[in-house]
Amino acid sequence: MDADVAIVGVGTMGSMAAWQLAKAGISVIGFEQFGIGNDRTAAGGESRLFRTAYMEGKEYVPLLFEAKNLWRELEAETDRELLTLNGGLTIGDPDTDVMQSLLKSIHEFELDHEILQGKEATERFPQHRLFSEEIMVLDKNAGFLRPELAVVSAIERAESLGADIKRYTTVQGVYPGKNGVTIVANDKEFHFGKVLITTGAWTWKLLPRLRDQLIARRLVLTWFAPKNVEEFQPDKFPVFARMRKGYRLTGAPTLDGTMVKASNTKNPDTVPEPDNLNRDVSIEELQEVGEAVEKLLPGLTPNPVRASVYMDAYTEDDHSIVGTLPGMDNTFLISGFSGHGFKMSPVIGKIAADLITEGETKHSIGHLDPYRYANA
Numbered sequence: 001m002d003a004d005v006a007i008v009g010v011g012t013m014g015s016m017a018a019w020q021l022a023k024a025g026i027s028v029i030g031f032e033q034f035g036i037g038n039d040r041t042a043a044g045g046e047s048r049l050f051r052t053a054y055m056e057g058k059e060y061v062p063l064l065f066e067a068k069n070l071w072r073e074l075e076a077e078t079d080r081e082l083l084t085l086n087g088g089l090t091i092g093d094p095d096t097d098v099m100q101s102l103l104k105s106i107h108e109f110e111l112d113h114e115i116l117q118g119k120e121a122t123e124r125f126p127q128h129r130l131f132s133e134e135i136m137v138l139d140k141n142a143g144f145l146r147p148e149l150a151v152v153s154a155i156e157r158a159e160s161l162g163a164d165i166k167r168y169t170t171v172q173g174v175y176p177g178k179n180g181v182t183i184v185a186n187d188k189e190f191h192f193g194k195v196l197i198t199t200g201a202w203t204w205k206l207l208p209r210l211r212d213q214l215i216a217r218r219l220v221l222t223w224f225a226p227k228n229v230e231e232f233q234p235d236k237f238p239v240f241a242r243m244r245k246g247y248r249l250t251g252a253p254t255l256d257g258t259m260v261k262a263s264n265t266k267n268p269d270t271v272p273e274p275d276n277l278n279r280d281v282s283i284e285e286l287q288e289v290g291e292a293v294e295k296l297l298p299g300l301t302p303n304p305v306r307a308s309v310y311m312d313a314y315t316e317d318d319h320s321i322v323g324t325l326p327g328m329d330n331t332f333l334i335s336g337f338s339g340h341g342f343k344m345s346p347v348i349g350k351i352a353a354d355l356i357t358e359g360e361t362k363h364s365i366g367h368l369d370p371y372r373y374a375n376a
């Protein structure tokens, strides 16, 4: 046996699971096809939003608060600042389903928040143009994460606790058996007690039966220059999600306060072959997001100054898959975070470690059960 557990794919979730498993004293070998913290995974692009008032479902709220604790733990263990809480605005029509879902999460968990509308809202956050039917919801436990540094930090910590991370090593096959799992990587065989598959947008390539359940999608991030830099400093300009028909504009001030990342993440295109992601951004894509920015954030110059392309794995219901695979003993899958997984990655890593070592977790993850795809 080469180690107790193999982790296939050391990006966002794989790095957090490696940290948590190594912390629990489990011997781990991680396989990553690229380098650690590289820009081709779902963790690229400088920042990720952290929010606790959650339009994607109130069942995430306890997970997000546990994730926040674990982000602070990783910061303390690696002496780095990974999460900055500068607040988060969600702006939209309160009668829409997504805003109703957000408000439900706030009320059920009594989250620290403010609801702003009309003149009060635009005086407080003049960077956003507000339409008469819209409100602003300020989530006080929101902000932004440094994703590449977070992945690097988790792996640095995992390695210091004994994890063996094999970089530039592609897993070609995973073969579960009665007494463990065989893995072939860079044409070499390895043997483990259990395997955790955290291959993000590439997952269906290793598990073709999930091709229709885990769809790789392409997301374009874009950055804009403020007309007045002072107005867009992190202490004045919280991270935001702007929900309007046709787009979902999300963004954050850049870490140095000189730019704003504002991207349209609604209805991302399918990527038929994750190894051939189209990284070119078309003029039409740039114009479309520029028009949204011109309409909604008039203090930004509406031509993107930078654009880059990433992928994530999406499920049909936008809830991820976390657990053992039906009919595949000793094989755990964590994938399908549908464009909103980064913020919760440390708690997902902890849950993976719980499931692998104890066979259960205290966290409530019924909505992430792989058995909802049992017939795949």
Ligand SMILES: Cc1cc2nc3c(=O)[nH]c(=O)nc-3n(C[C@H](O)[C@H](O)[C@H](O)COP(=O)(O)OP(=O)(O)OC[C@H]3O[C@@H](n4cnc5c(N)ncnc54)[C@H](O)[C@@H]3O)c2cc1C
Binding pocket: 008, 009, 010, 011, 012, 013, 014, 031, 032, 033, 034, 040, 041, 042, 043, 045, 047, 048, 049, 050, 169, 170, 171, 172, 198, 199, 200, 201, 202, 203, 206, 219, 220, 221, 310, 311, 312, 334, 335, 336, 337, 338, 339, 340, 341, 342, 343, 344
């Ligand atoms: C542009 C964009 C913006 C986003 N914004 C937010 C946000 O603001 N807030 C938020 O919470 N979430 C956000 N998300 C979602 C979040 O980033 C993802 O859900 C999360 O990073 C997915 O993690 P993962 O581990 O599943 O995938 P990844 O981080 O991509 O990791 C998968 C890893 O597996 C490796 N791999 C794949 N196949 C193999 C193989 N055969 N052998 C070896 N290695 C392999 C890959 O190289 C990669 O390193 C965003 C996602 C994108 C793409």
